[in-house]
Amino acid sequence: MMAANEQSDTRTPLIVAQNLTKSYGNTPVLHDFSLDVMQGEVVVLIGPSGSGKTTFIRTLNGLETVDAGRIVVNGTVLADNAVAGKKPHKPHHRTLQHVRRDVGMVFQQFNLFPHMSALENVMEAPVRVRKTTREVAEKRALELLDRMGLADRADHRPHELSGGQQQRVAISRALAMDPSAILFDEVTSALDPELVGEVLRAMRELAAEGMTMIVVTHEMQFARQVADRVVMMAGGRLVEEGTPQQIFSSPKDPRTANFVRSIVSPDPVEGLEQAQGS
Amino acid sequence: MSEIISWLPSLLQGLLVTVEITVVAMALGLVLGIVLATMRLEPSNRWLYIPATVYLELIRGTPLILQLFFVYFGLPSVGIHLDPFIAGVVGIGVNYSAYLSEVFRSSIRAVPRGQWEAASSLGMPRALIMWRIVFPQAGRLALPATGNYFIGLFKDSALASTISVTELLFSGQILASQTFQYFKIYGVIALLYLIISYPTSLGLRALEKRIDLTSTRRSELRKVERTA
Numbered sequence: 001m002m003a004a005n006e007q008s009d010t011r012t013p014l015i016v017a018q019n020l021t022k023s024y025g026n027t028p029v030l031h032d033f034s035l036d037v038m039q040g041e042v043v044v045l046i047g048p049s050g051s052g053k054t055t056f057i058r059t060l061n062g063l064e065t066v067d068a069g070r071i072v073v074n075g076t077v078l079a080d081n082a083v084a085g086k087k088p089h090k091p092h093h094r095t096l097q098h099v100r101r102d103v104g105m106v107f108q109q110f111n112l113f114p115h116m117s118a119l120e121n122v123m124e125a126p127v128r129v130r131k132t133t134r135e136v137a138e139k140r141a142l143e144l145l146d147r148m149g150l151a152d153r154a155d156h157r158p159h160e161l162s163g164g165q166q167q168r169v170a171i172s173r174a175l176a177m178d179p180s181a182i183l184f185d186e187v188t189s190a191l192d193p194e195l196v197g198e199v200l201r202a203m204r205e206l207a208a209e210g211m212t213m214i215v216v217t218h219e220m221q222f223a224r225q226v227a228d229r230v231v232m233m234a235g236g237r238l239v240e241e242g243t244p245q246q247i248f249s250s251p252k253d254p255r256t257a258n259f260v261r262s263i264v265s266p267d268p269v270e271g272l273e274q275a276q277g278s
Numbered sequence: 279m280s281e282i283i284s285w286l287p288s289l290l291q292g293l294l295v296t297v298e299i300t301v302v303a304m305a306l307g308l309v310l311g312i313v314l315a316t317m318r319l320e321p322s323n324r325w326l327y328i329p330a331t332v333y334l335e336l337i338r339g340t341p342l343i344l345q346l347f348f349v350y351f352g353l354p355s356v357g358i359h360l361d362p363f364i365a366g367v368v369g370i371g372v373n374y375s376a377y378l379s380e381v382f383r384s385s386i387r388a389v390p391r392g393q394w395e396a397a398s399s400l401g402m403p404r405a406l407i408m409w410r411i412v413f414p415q416a417g418r419l420a421l422p423a424t425g426n427y428f429i430g431l432f433k434d435s436a437l438a439s440t441i442s443v444t445e446l447l448f449s450g451q452i453l454a455s456q457t458f459q460y461f462k463i464y465g466v467i468a469l470l471y472l473i474i475s476y477p478t479s480l481g482l483r484a485l486e487k488r489i490d491l492t493s494t495r496r497s498e499l500r501k502v503e504r505t506a
Contacts, residue, residue, distance in 0.1 A: 061399055093403070101401030111396035114491045115414045117500055125400035128410060155501040159492050170396075177400060 014039045014181055014212055015060060019081070020069035022055065022236075029055045030066065031236040037181070042213045044223040046247075047233035048259060053216040056233070057183040060214070061103045062096040073099050074180050101129060104174030104182040108189050110166040112158040118145060118169045119154040122176045130177065137176070144172040148202055164195030168202050181212035188219060220263050224248055232256045282466055285453050292449025293470050299366055299435040299445060304428055306371030311378030318383055330379075337376035343437050345369050350441040366438035366445075374431050378424060385420035386412060418489050425482035429475050446470060 013036035022030040029052045037043050045053040058064040059071060062078055071078040076099050078091050091099075112121050122141035126132040132140075145154050148168040158166050167187055174182050184203065188196045200222050207213055207226045217223065223230050223244055230247040232239040232255070240253045251257045317323075317330035337345070349372075350365040360368065389412050397407040439448035450467045454460050 063395055063399065096398075097401045097403060100399050105396075105399040107392060107396060109392050111390075111392035113393065113396070113411055115418070117497070119504070124410065125402060128406055129401050153497075155497040155504060157491065157497070160497060173400070 013037055014041075014074055015214070016070065016072040017056070017060070018070040020056065020059060020066045020071070020079075022059070022064070022066045028236050030059075030069075033069075033233070033236060033238055035231060035238065035241075037212060037214060039180075040210045040212055042207045042211075042215065042226055042228045044215045044217060044227040044230050044244075045233060046217070046220070046223060046230060046259065046263075047239070051233040052236040053233050054185055055236075057105075057185055057214050057216055060183060061100050061105055062091055063105075065090060074102055076102075101125075101177055102180050104177060104179035106167070106170050106174055106182060106184050106187045108186040110158070110163070110170045110190075112166055112169055112173070114158050117155050117157055118150060118161065118165075118172075121158070121169055122172045125173070126176050141172070141176055144175050145169070147205075148172050149198070162195060163191045164198045167191065167199045171199075171202055171206070175206075181214065182206070184213060184215040184217065186216050186218070188217065218263060220248070220260065232259065234259075281457070281459070282462065285463065285466065288449050288453060289446065289466060289470060292444060292446035293474070295363070295443065295445040295449075296432070296435050296447075297474065299363070299370065299438055299443065300428075300432045303367045303371040303374065303435065304431055306367065307374035307378050307427075307431070308424075310372065310375030311382055314375060314379035315382035315386060318379065319386060334376045334379065337373055342370070342373045342434060343440060345373055346437055346441050362438070362441050362443045365441055366435070366443045369441075370431060370435060370438065374427060378427055381420050381423045381427070382416065385416040388419050389415045418491065421482070421486055421489065425479070425486070428482070429479055432475055432478070433471065 015035075015037040017033065017035045020030045020033045022028070031052075033052065033056060035043070035056075045056065047053055055064055059066050059079070060073060066079050068081070069079055070081045076095060078095065078099060080089065112118075113124065116124065119138065119141050122144060123134070123137045126137040126140065127134055142151070142154060145151055148171060150165060150168055150172070153161060153165055153169075158169070161169065170187075171182075187203075188199050191199065196219070200219060203213070203215070203222070204226050215222075215227070225244075227244050229241060230244050231241040232247060232251075232253070234255050240247065240251060240256045246252075247256060248260055251260060314330050314334065317326040318334070321327050346366065346369040349360065349369040350362065353360065353365075393411055393415065394407060397411045402410070435445060436447040438445050439451065442448070444452075446467055450463050454463045457463070
């Protein structure tokens with residue numbers, strides 16, 4: 001296991017997604033979408049809503065399936081290239097569990113377990129899935145909560161916590177499984193504006209520690225400062241990718257330019273006028 | 279007054295039987311109800327869904343008293359002889375399992391999808407998700423309706439008198455046929471039912487409050503428990 005990881009560090013990407021295609025009925029959500037993510041890389045996906053960003057990251061831990069394409073996560077094949085016209089085999093549930101134990105996910109709506117304290121939320125998977133002893137799991141969970149600035153909230157239930165605190169518990173919960181990568185699905189979109197900063201700060205620290213992260217977000221400031229690579233999506237396709245510098249300062253595709261302008265614009269009315277004018 | 283006291287031993291004996299029927303039939307109803315609810319969770323799983331649905335509609339579409347007669351008077355024709363108490367418990371338990379299963383099914387369905395997704399994204403297998411994440415939340419949602427059915431079952435246990443179980447109502451009928459004091463006897467019986475059902479419903483309401491996730495014990499208390 002370790003040897004395989006070390007091998008994959010340098011050459012092969014940690015996550016490989018090739019030619020992913022998926023549609024709901026006649027509506028395509030992913031269209032020949034490919035993306036590789038290297039170990040330690042922070043990739044931020046941007047694009048208008050409905051562009052397939054969320055669907056894409058959900059395919060990486062099997063919460064969504066694809067109609068065609070190939071997905072390999074840390075050496076485990078989740079989807080294989082379909083024979084033309086045939087859907088790839090649905091991965092075996094053990095394969096899914098294996099990948100999910102290795103790839104964490106943080107959700108827009110936090111999805112903490114409401115009947116458990118923050119500490120129990122973080123301990124649950126290590127104890128029940130990894131069979132870590134309670135003592136070890138509790139110690140580690142307290143460390144993680146402490147790192148997220150939540151040491152004094154360990155015994156609070158989710159409803160006793162603010163949205164920002166809940167989301168930081170959710171990040172701790174994902175970290176407790178020692179994942180190779182974490183998927184972030186619009187994790188600040190459901191937060192009150194004044195709580196967004198504390199969650200982004202936690203994510204920035206993770207990135208600095210070398211965590212592999214795939215982040216769907218509308219926080220352009222975060223993308224600019226933290227991303228190694230920004231990927232612009234529209235209509236299920238990859239429009240453009242590059243460093244934050246390239247994407248934000250000199251986008252090649254007019255759709256990227258428009259999107260970035262509309263989002264970054266400090267004045268919503270001005271943004272609206274620009275959108276109508278174009 | 280003294281005659282009421284003289285009736286009490288046999289009425290209290292009957293009340294004990296009533297409580298026994300209630301507890302055992304409820305236990306049976308809960309277990310069968312959970313099994314049925316699980317069978318009906320995925321309509322696409324036809325081998326489970328269809329038999330469970332047939333059972334459910336059969337039970338809900340026919341009177342409880344008929345089901346009791348069927349179990350007690352009907353089954354002996356196919357060689358199954360049950361003692362009245364057992365027949366009563368089985369008949370009532372099976373009947374309530376149908377209603378309870380619908381409560382459980384809708385409660386399980388009411389647990390947000392995000393809970394399933396969060397748990398599966400941690401690599402938890404399905405059975406573990408059910409056991410650790412879904413059931414504890416569904417149980418809380420199911421409690422009020424389940425409590426109502428529990429009290430309903432307690433009162434419906436009087437139907438067991440029709441298959442000669444000497445529970446509270448039947449004990450009273452025996453006394454009444456000897457003394458012809460219908461008013462007093464049925465009045466006392468009503469009080470005895472109330473003495474059990476009213477505190478029970480108060481207790482259930484307190485329990486609902488206690489396990490409510492939004493107004494439960496304070497975190498300091500949990501910390502004390504954890505570190506103790």
